[in-house]
Amino acid sequence: MKIIELDKIDSTNEFCKRNNVGSYIVIAKTQTVGRGTKGRSFSSEEGGLYLSVLRKPHKLESVNAFSIMTNACTAVCKTVEYFNLKPVIRWANDVLVNGKKICGTLIENTFSGSFVSSSIVGIGLNVNNRLPDGLKQIATTLSCETGKEISLSEVKKVLISNLNKKFSLQEYKSYIDWFGKEVIVRTADGENTAFAVDVDTDGRLTCIIGGSLKKISSAEVSLIL
Numbered sequence: 001m002k003i004i005e006l007d008k009i010d011s012t013n014e015f016c017k018r019n020n021v022g023s024y025i026v027i028a029k030t031q032t033v034g035r036g037t038k039g040r041s042f043s044s045e046e047g048g049l050y051l052s053v054l055r056k057p058h059k060l061e062s063v064n065a066f067s068i069m070t071n072a073c074t075a076v077c078k079t080v081e082y083f084n085l086k087p088v089i090r091w092a093n094d095v096l097v098n099g100k101k102i103c104g105t106l107i108e109n110t111f112s113g114s115f116v117s118s119s120i121v122g123i124g125l126n127v128n129n130r131l132p133d134g135l136k137q138i139a140t141t142l143s144c145e146t147g148k149e150i151s152l153s154e155v156k157k158v159l160i161s162n163l164n165k166k167f168s169l170q171e172y173k174s175y176i177d178w179f180g181k182e183v184i185v186r187t188a189d190g191e192n193t194a195f196a197v198d199v200d201t202d203g204r205l206t207c208i209i210g211g212s213l214k215k216i217s218s219a220e221v222s223l224i225l
């Protein structure tokens with residue numbers, strides 16, 4: 001796949017939206033308006049890996065769109081493992097190491113009829129970048145976790161190679177070590193303690209809240225460590 005490398009951009013996801021032609025990967029050394037999920041910003045200082053993959057999936061039904069997310073997260077986990085660290089997925093698409101977020105994913109799909117016509121997978125992986133003071137308690141970097149400076153070009157190479165692979169839902173779930181445990185689930189209906197059971201074949205989080213089995217499509221999960 002074609003790779004576009006930029007020094008500075010507002011956001012690699014926005015770049016893909018403005019240049020929504022074909023398939024490619026765009027990587028930026030830094031982003032001025034890095035975006036996270038739920039309208040949040042994403043700190044994107046130099047030293048991290050910020051990239052978006054634009055694809056035109058062939059006959060991917062909208063009902064299976066979650067596989068884009070599970071594939072991307074698994075690719076990130078395999079990359080983190082390459083550096084001898086133990087990644088954990090915080091459903092749906094954050095990757096943590098030692099309880100702190102090392103990577104966030106922002107997936108923006110466009111649908112046409114019952115198919116995904118275009119998908120943008122934006123990945124922000126903390127590598128050697130400095131973290132703002134406000135994030136140090138909850139976020140980490142490959143460099144902090146390994147105790148050494150990491151070659152950004154090596155991370156790039158490994159991640160891109162993993163993003164070109166196909167992973168199963170089973171592999172995605174193998175990075176969840178909190179099934180059978182209590183988590184905090186925040187949805188539009190409020191905050192609940194839940195007993196995490198599974199991620200189903202539609203990518204929904206299955207959990208028990210107040211004695212009943214729920215399948216949740218969108219929520220923020222906090223792991224109780």
Ligand code: BTN
Nearest residue numbers: 011034035036037104105122124
């Ligand atoms: C999150 O943690 O909420 C998602 C963060 C996604 C960040 C990546 S960095 C590359 C791409 N461009 C963006 O503006 N966001 C994504």
